[in-house]
Amino acid sequence: MALLEVRDLEVxxxxxxxxxxALRGVSFDLDAGDRLGIVGESxxxxxxxxxxxxxxxxxxxxxxxxxxxxxxxxLNTLPAEEMRKVRGDRIAMIFQDPMMTLNPVLTxxxxxxxxxxxxxxxxxxxxxxxxxxKLREVAIPSPDARFDSYPHELSGGLRQxxxxxxxxxxxxxxxxxxxxxxxxxxxxxxxxxxxxxxxCETRGVSLILITHDIAVVSETTQRMLVMYAGRVVEQGETxxxxxxxxxxxxxxxxxxxxxxxxxxxxxxxxxxxMPTLAELPPGCAxxxxxxxxxxxxxxxxxxxxxxxxxxxxxxxxERLK
Amino acid sequence: MTEPLVKVQDLQVHFPIQVHFxxxxxxxxxxxxxxxxxxxxxxxxxxxxxxxxGKTTLGRTIMGLVRPTVGEIxxxxxxxxxxxxxxxxxxxxxxxxxxxxxxxxxxxxMTVQQTLEEPLRFHxxxxxxxxxxxxxxxVMVSVGNDPGWxxxxxxxxxxxxxxRISIARALMVDPEFIxxxxxxxxxxxxxxxxxxxxxxxxxxxxxxxxxxxTHDLSVVQHFGTRVAVMYLGxxxxxxxxxxxxxxxxxxxxxxxxxxIPKLGRKTFVPVKVPGEVPSPIDLPSGCxxxxxxxxxxxxxxxxxxxxxxxxxxxxxxxxxEEDRL
Ligand SMILES: Nc1ncnc2c1ncn2[C@@H]1O[C@H](COP(=O)(O)OP(=O)(O)OP(=O)(O)O)[C@@H](O)[C@H]1O
Ligand SMILES: Nc1ncnc2c1ncn2[C@@H]1O[C@H](COP(=O)(O)OP(=O)(O)OP(=O)(O)O)[C@@H](O)[C@H]1O
Ligand code: SF4
Ligand SMILES: [Mg+2]
Ligand SMILES: [Mg+2]
Numbered sequence: 001m002a003l004l005e006v007r008d009l010e011v012x013x014x015x016x017x018x019x020x021x022a023l024r025g026v027s028f029d030l031d032a033g034d035r036l037g038i039v040g041e042s043x044x045x046x047x048x049x050x051x052x053x054x055x056x057x058x059x060x061x062x063x064x065x066x067x068x069x070x071x072x073x074x075l076n077t078l079p080a081e082e083m084r085k086v087r088g089d090r091i092a093m094i095f096q097d098p099m100m101t102l103n104p105v106l107t108x109x110x111x112x113x114x115x116x117x118x119x120x121x122x123x124x125x126x127x128x129x130x131x132x133x134k135l136r137e138v139a140i141p142s143p144d145a146r147f148d149s150y151p152h153e154l155s156g157g158l159r160q161x162x163x164x165x166x167x168x169x170x171x172x173x174x175x176x177x178x179x180x181x182x183x184x185x186x187x188x189x190x191x192x193x194x195x196x197x198x199x200c201e202t203r204g205v206s207l208i209l210i211t212h213d214i215a216v217v218s219e220t221t222q223r224m225l226v227m228y229a230g231r232v233v234e235q236g237e238t239x240x241x242x243x244x245x246x247x248x249x250x251x252x253x254x255x256x257x258x259x260x261x262x263x264x265x266x267x268x269x270x271x272x273x274m275p276t277l278a279e280l281p282p283g284c285a286x287x288x289x290x291x292x293x294x295x296x297x298x299x300x301x302x303x304x305x306x307x308x309x310x311x312x313x314x315x316x317x318e319r320l321k
Numbered sequence: 322m323t324e325p326l327v328k329v330q331d332l333q334v335h336f337p338i339q340v341h342f343x344x345x346x347x348x349x350x351x352x353x354x355x356x357x358x359x360x361x362x363x364x365x366x367x368x369x370x371x372x373x374x375g376k377t378t379l380g381r382t383i384m385g386l387v388r389p390t391v392g393e394i395x396x397x398x399x400x401x402x403x404x405x406x407x408x409x410x411x412x413x414x415x416x417x418x419x420x421x422x423x424x425x426x427x428x429x430x431m432t433v434q435q436t437l438e439e440p441l442r443f444h445x446x447x448x449x450x451x452x453x454x455x456x457x458x459x460v461m462v463s464v465g466n467d468p469g470w471x472x473x474x475x476x477x478x479x480x481x482x483x484x485r486i487s488i489a490r491a492l493m494v495d496p497e498f499i500x501x502x503x504x505x506x507x508x509x510x511x512x513x514x515x516x517x518x519x520x521x522x523x524x525x526x527x528x529x530x531x532x533x534x535t536h537d538l539s540v541v542q543h544f545g546t547r548v549a550v551m552y553l554g555x556x557x558x559x560x561x562x563x564x565x566x567x568x569x570x571x572x573x574x575x576x577x578x579x580x581i582p583k584l585g586r587k588t589f590v591p592v593k594v595p596g597e598v599p600s601p602i603d604l605p606s607g608c609x610x611x612x613x614x615x616x617x618x619x620x621x622x623x624x625x626x627x628x629x630x631x632x633x634x635x636x637x638x639x640x641x642e643e644d645r646l
Contacts, residue, residue: 042481042509096480096507097424141373141600145338145348153338153350156421156503157372179480182506183421184372185536186580190592197589212481212509213537215582219589242585256514258543259584263562266521267514267543273465 002029003071003206004053004091004174010065011045011052013277020277022048022061024230025304028223030174032204035197037217037238039210039253040227041274046210047096049227050176052076053208054093055083070174089119092172096179096210098159101166102151108135108162109147112169119170134165139191156183164192171203178210193220214257218242226250229274229285236310246312246320248290284315292316324398325359326498326530327383332356332392334378338602351601352378354554354609355392357628360532360547365524367541367562368534369577370551373601376534377421379551380500383532384418385409396498414444417491421502421534423483427475434471437461437490444494456493464489465515480507488516492523502534517544538581542566550574553601553609560634570636570646572614608639616640 011023023045030036038046051057053068055076068075070091075083087093095101103111112131116122122130128147135143138161151159160183167175175196181189197220199205209221217224217238224241226234226249234247245251252270254260261267272289275281284302287293296315304313314320334353352375360366368376381387383394385401394402401412417440420426427436437457441448448456458468464485475483484507491499501520505513521544523529535541541548545562550571558571569575580592596612599605608626611617618639626637640646 040509042484042507042512043479044509047479097422099424139598141598142602145600145602149338153336155373155377161372179507183503183536185370185577186538186582187577187592187594188372189536190580190582190590191594193589194591212507212513213582214510215584215586218584219582219586239585253509253511256511257584258514258517258537258539261543263543264521266518269514269518270511273467273512273515276467276469 001069001072002031003034004030005069006030006049006053006066007068008066009049009052009068010063011048011057011061012064014060015278018278021064022230022277023052026066026225026227026232028225028235030206030208032173032206033200034223035200035207035209035221037209037211037221037224038227039212039214039217039224040233041229041249042212043274044227045230046227047178048230050093050178050208050210053176054087054091056087056093085119088115088172089170090172091174091176092167092170094163094167094175094177094180098156098163099151101163102159104151107148107150108154112147112166115166115169131165131169134169135162137168137195138162138165139188140165157185157188160184161188161192168199172205174206174208175199176208176210179212180209181216182212189216196220214242214254215259226253229280230277231285231313232304232311233286233313234310235304235312240310244321246307246310246317247314248292248316248320249286251320252289284313286314292319323362326362326364326397327358327360327532328395329356329358329379329383330393330395332358332379332382332394333390334375334382334387335390348602351554351604353382354604356551356554356556358549358556358559360530362530363524363528363546365521365531365533365544365546367545367548368532368551369536369538369541369548371553371573372536374551375554375601376551377502380418380502380532380534384416384500385412386418414440414494415496416498416500417494417496418500419487419491419502419504423480423487423507426487427483429475432472432474433486436475436486437471437493440490440494460489460492463519464492465512465519481509481512484508485512485516495527497528498530498532500532500534503536504533505540506536513540520544538566538578550577553599553604555609555637556628556635557610557638558634558636559628564633568634570631570634570641571610571638572616572640572646573610576613608637614640616645618645 007027009026013020113127116127132143221238224238225232228249234250255268283298287297302313302315304311336350461468542562548562549556550558552573558574607623608621611621620639626639628635628637
């Protein structure tokens with residue numbers, strides 16, 4: 001049994017009388033020390049998947065199917081009080097929006113100390129020392145002074161690093177990082193990714209990394225999921241997927257990278273835009289934008305099926321070889 | 322030579338910060354320490370540099386949202402720093418800003434339609450309702466948004482979708498200068514491509530000028546016409562993206578380029594930077610980078626290097642001047 005097992009996860013939103021599926025059938029395993037990347041269209045449901053794992057979906061949304069098991073315990077049916085203990089302590093989340101973690105009226109230090117005292121028996125002095133040490137680990141200048149800063153006094157990247165420091169505070173077993181380094185320059189990004197990889201390798205921490213930066217996913221993860229319109233469209237070894245994508249969406253994504261285009265020229269873009277959840281096209285949700293699409297594609301939803309060492313949800317994946 | 326559109330001279334911005342109420346210190350953050358920048362009409366001027374080095378502060382100060390502590394800013398030949406709100410009004414339409422945080426920059430109580438119409442009704446009150454609606458729809462489509470989003474509220478959108486709404490809002494009033502603070506970092510690469518293509522297209526068609534703040538150096542290489550590299554409130558190198566990528570001269574620029582993650586690279590290469598992270602609260606003497614620089618000598622520790630011209634680039638580094646690199 002894997003440390004974290006996610007099976008057929010489904011999230012539903014009740015909106016204006018309709019039921020919208022923001023997430024459909026996401027499954028994966030994560031063992032101690034594993035690093036999984038999640039990429040995909042903005043609005044595809046990546047953050048939603050993270051919230052669902054932590055049981056953070058609130059009205060009008062709910063987990064409508066599937067299960068999440070951590071360390072042998074099913075999380076999605078856990079009482080709220082038990083779940084709160086798991087969250088933050090064993091599984092830490094680095095939110096895409098730092099202000100989801102940070103309280104604007106409290107100093108950085110007050111929040112860190114409070115977090116430590118909720119989960120541990122620790123003196124004020126020790127809590128302060130440990131907090132400052134974590135701030136230093138994430139390359140925050142003058143950590144002693146920043147301990148007393150309010151969130152609005154910090155730049156975007158400093159805030160993001162404070163949130164990472166808070167996530168690392170309790171030595172979690174799993175870190176779910178939602179765009180943890182988007183506000184950071186590449187040198188600090190490299191330092192922080194180095195720190196997280198070190199935790200994975202030396203302490204067996206598992207990492208779920210949600211990001212738009214495919215180069216970072218390529219350098220730091222072993223396996224990856226590609227999501228589109230609430231579904232996983234491709235899943236497997238990171239290296240293989242980036243070298244030879246099997247799904248037309250993944251391929252379009254890789255071709256849109258500035259690194260793969262001539263400077264100053266128009267960038268390759270996938271035509272059209274992702275449909276809203278309320279107006280998903282029939283069959284493969286990607287078919288109106290897909291160069292390989294035919295009647296089969298608009299006729300039926302492609303199942304996520306095995307192709308070589310990979311899973312792909314495309315009727316014509318063989319044609320991309 | 323024609324007058325630059327935006328001219329920033331010896332700009333310094335200091336923020337006082339709070340410390341423990343018993344403490345007698347009154348520390349300040351030296352966010353900008355003497356920045357000189359000229360942005361020509363039609364430029365896609367990119368700003369890169371360490372997180373916290375003052376990029377957003379520079380953008381906000383140009384927009385008149387932060388007061389300079391020292392120095393001045395001119396726009397189209399007119400001094401705009403220190404102007405009163407009323408006198409700034411005509412500039413407010415010509416200059417727009419796309420803010421770094423898409424979560425905080427949209428009013429949660431306004432629908433997307435109201436958010437987009439607001440600047441238009443304010444700056445172009447002569448338009449009819451039908452014209453406003455049509456214009457809104459065109460702008461929404463041009464940034465890859467579904468015009469049907471109009472009746473929804475910001476919390477119903479993902480981070481990237483919100484960012485596209487803020488980009489649409491900035492384009493609503495046909496500005497001539499846009500400060501775009503990390504406008505594409507919340508977007509997946511296919512939407513990033515759409516938005517960058519769009520920004521490049523409007524730049525060509527309308528001679529739009531950008532100050533483009535980003536951490537993504539591949540975007541700079543693709544999109545930029547000029548680039549300034551900043552470290553701790555100062556500009557350390559200013560040149561074209563082409564020159565920067567071919568021959569980075571400042572030691573910090575070299576470090577920055579070496580840390581770019583590479584697609585298809587099989588392993589993660591950790592970046593080892595020597596020394597302590599310097600702080601804008603306790604600014605180092607001499608060159609702000611000296612504590613982390615392999616080439617630092619005594620002069621670097623005591624004397625602040627000035628931006629000087631070297632064929633094709635301006636660089637602020639004693640080692641470059643002394644030809645020690
Ligand atoms: N409270 C809500 N009510 C209705 N729909 C919502 C709500 N929150 C999110 N959604 C929708 O759910 C979908 C998935 O959103 P999610 O935030 O998971 O996207 P994402 O993949 O993380 O995107 P990004 O890369 O832009 O952060 C989006 O289409 C979004 O519009
Ligand atoms: N209102 C404020 N009060 C106090 N300090 C501030 C304030 N705004 C910014 N600062 C500080 O000024 C410095 C520069 O911040 P700025 O936001 O300009 O950085 P940045 O280069 O945009 O960084 P990032 O890439 O992380 O967004 C930082 O040390 C920041 O903490
Ligand atoms: S199933 Fe058809 S439409 Fe969907 S990605 Fe594959 S080829 Fe394209
Ligand atoms: Mg998200
Ligand atoms: Mg900033």
